[in-house]
Amino acid sequence: MSSSGKRILVTGGAGFLGSHLCERLLADGNDVLCADNYFTGRKDNIAHLLTNTHFEALRHDVCFPLYVEVDEIYNLACPASPIHYQHDPVQTTKTSVTGAINMLGLAKRLRAKIFQSSTSEVYGDPSVHPQREEYRGNVNPIGPRACYDEGKRCAETLFFDYHRQHKLRIRVARIFNTYGPRMHPNDGRVVSNFIVQALKGEPITVYGDGRQTRAFCYVDDLIEGFVRLMAAPDEITGPINLGNPVETTVGELATRIIELIGSRSTIVYRPLPVDDPVQRCPDIARAREVLGWEPRFPLETGLKNTIAYFDRLLTERGEKPGASPRQVA
Numbered sequence: 001m002s003s004s005g006k007r008i009l010v011t012g013g014a015g016f017l018g019s020h021l022c023e024r025l026l027a028d029g030n031d032v033l034c035a036d037n038y039f040t041g042r043k044d045n046i047a048h049l050l051t052n053t054h055f056e057a058l059r060h061d062v063c064f065p066l067y068v069e070v071d072e073i074y075n076l077a078c079p080a081s082p083i084h085y086q087h088d089p090v091q092t093t094k095t096s097v098t099g100a101i102n103m104l105g106l107a108k109r110l111r112a113k114i115f116q117s118s119t120s121e122v123y124g125d126p127s128v129h130p131q132r133e134e135y136r137g138n139v140n141p142i143g144p145r146a147c148y149d150e151g152k153r154c155a156e157t158l159f160f161d162y163h164r165q166h167k168l169r170i171r172v173a174r175i176f177n178t179y180g181p182r183m184h185p186n187d188g189r190v191v192s193n194f195i196v197q198a199l200k201g202e203p204i205t206v207y208g209d210g211r212q213t214r215a216f217c218y219v220d221d222l223i224e225g226f227v228r229l230m231a232a233p234d235e236i237t238g239p240i241n242l243g244n245p246v247e248t249t250v251g252e253l254a255t256r257i258i259e260l261i262g263s264r265s266t267i268v269y270r271p272l273p274v275d276d277p278v279q280r281c282p283d284i285a286r287a288r289e290v291l292g293w294e295p296r297f298p299l300e301t302g303l304k305n306t307i308a309y310f311d312r313l314l315t316e317r318g319e320k321p322g323a324s325p326r327q328v329a
């Protein structure tokens, strides 16, 4: 690998966020090594990057050590949606914890800067609103979401211990709900679920009464936050909230998606899953202050881009009413 930029490892680089991050880092003139075991990531997400000589894809599970030479590491490897992380909960905790240990070990050996994609789930079902970074959370350690929430909390602990003990340069971002092109079509996340159901003309499933709020950040805004945090002075370790503080109720989201698509879908209500937080919204004062960052994409623009992506995907797969499957040579 050689270019004027840095050599950067992105674990989970074939996933939704990872593939956008790889694109951005390449556009900024860096060499990018993507390491992914393709559990939830897809080769299609990075297929367009494979012809770039500054990009390399490696099949690798972060639960095993990795020996490569890089200047920076973004650790994104971990299934992120409840359907996926609850599929094999023990493996989820291992990916978060053992994965963090392996990547921190690599960073320590190389004296590389390392970024952790943590999550708003470390706040659990919050009793304060909106959540500031000082809030210590309300996580059920034995519930079905704990494999993810506690795995991510332990990874944060490891990052800060490597920082204190080994003087490692760390960056920890707590990511709130993010959406955009290349989300998984069937991962049960609210934006992708609603868009796919509306495009297919199927009923839109709202869990609970639809009054629970979510704050949705568009992927390009989030990636800008990642890059700024990585480039910030070393004393800015985080944790730092990255997300969009504009709240929307889940019911409103369903209605907007139906309108934007012009869909004939109706809305059906189902019981809330166990431990589903009623309200979650980032306080991004710290990101504004130290990174000069805030989201720029309005929900409508982000939704239109995401709808266009799923429309193409479902048409290619022949899953849209009236569409025939793409001919494969």
Ligand SMILES: NC(=O)c1ccc[n+]([C@@H]2O[C@H](COP(=O)([O-])OP(=O)(O)OC[C@H]3O[C@@H](n4cnc5c(N)ncnc54)[C@H](O)[C@@H]3O)[C@@H](O)[C@H]2O)c1
Binding pocket: 011, 012, 013, 014, 015, 016, 017, 018, 035, 036, 037, 038, 039, 040, 041, 042, 060, 061, 062, 063, 075, 076, 077, 078, 079, 080, 081, 095, 099, 117, 118, 119, 120, 174, 175, 176, 177, 178, 179
């Ligand atoms: N998208 C969000 O709204 C959101 C919110 C909070 C935190 N995050 C965090 O951001 C990161 C990326 O999330 P995403 O939304 O892109 O999800 P994703 O599932 O699309 O991406 C995760 C990637 O990690 C890979 N992976 C999983 N286990 C692995 C392992 N053991 N070894 C190597 N690769 C492995 C998957 O194959 C996938 O490509 C995750 O760490 C997630 O916890 C995402």
